[in-house]
Amino acid sequence: MAQVLRQLNIPENPNLIVGSATGDDAAVYKMSESQALVVTVDFFPPIVDDPWFYGAISAANSISDIYAMGGKPFLALNIACFPSDLPIEILSEIQKGGQEKAAEAGVIIVGGHTINDEEPKYGMAVIGSLEPGKEVTKSGSKVGDKLILTKPIGTGLITTGGKQNVVNKLTMDKALESMSLLNKDASEAMMDVGVNSCTDITGFGLLGHMKDMMTSSGVAANIYSSKVPILDGSLELAKSNIFPDGTNRNIDYVADLVSWDPSLEDHMKLILCDPQTSGGLLISVDESKLELLIGQLGKSGNNISSVIGDVVDLEGQFHINILP
Ligand code: CO
Ligand code: CO
Ligand code: CO
DSSP states (O other), rough: OOOGGOOOOOOOOOTTEOOTTTTOEEEEESSSSEEEEEEEEEEOOOSSOOOOHHHHHHHHHHHHHHTTTTOOEEEEEEEEEOOOSOOOOHHHHHHHHHHHHHHHHTTTTEEEEEEOOOSEEEEEEEEEEEEOOOOOOSSSSOOOOOOEEEBBHHHHHHHHHHHHTTOHHHHHHEEEEEEEHSHHHHHHHHHHHHHHHEEEOOHHHHHHHHHHHHHTTTTTEEEEEEGGGOOOHHHHHHHHHHOOTTTHHHHHHHHHTTEEOOOOOOOHHHHTTTOOOOOOOOEEEEEGHHHHHHHOOOOOOOOOOOOEEEEEOTTSOOOOOOOO
């Protein structure tokens, strides 16, 4: 959910297990003692040239907010904006990408709405389900937890480089593959094992989403920057100062609580604050379950699942230490 919507005033309702107050990825609404609905919506303008991939990535991104909560997505509605002067075949191809990705997730698209707009936009409202009480929020991280990231970061750098034609095909293909990968297996692995906290990494970058998790959990973190997986090619772009508009906003967003080890080079900020599209899950898990979770995550062969840091005590104030 977008951050501006966090200001929304939501009436008290005993069935609303997770609302917007915690800034979680999706709302959770209890239907019965055994079933809750998980509800979310997301859409954005094209980040890549290929219309099929744009549709598939946007679908994977929309569905991801259900996975981040530990839900099983099953139903979706398309949301599209499209200019009247572009060939309608492009819209068909975008929706085909979305449809095929949704099908891979076991989600059926049951309708949608398209309006005319100058810039194309595409996404989905997605509904999932889970057992009430099994939802995974951002607010459950505990001191001693290990922090795991299930996809490499750097998609903002690479898509920005792509728009400037300074990214080779192999690098772009790897980024497309990563962005269109569903967080399905990662979510199922974390639900099998049982974890304390989770969120997906999107527009606010790794550190922005980590800030949200740390502040709503009331804990701090140490991050080992050399352990953070990054997409091939993104480091070079950061070193060349080719990065998306949103990065500086993200750097500002975390400035009050992040401290950077003096040995770190400046381009590390551009990477750790790089706005992601359809990024991986950031999972906070009890150390005793770490090995089991890594094993489960490895089963599908899709996820990179790196241990990137530790949850530590606040010691008086929120902080994220970025270490080498
Ligand atoms: Co989202
Ligand atoms: Co999210
Ligand atoms: Co969540």
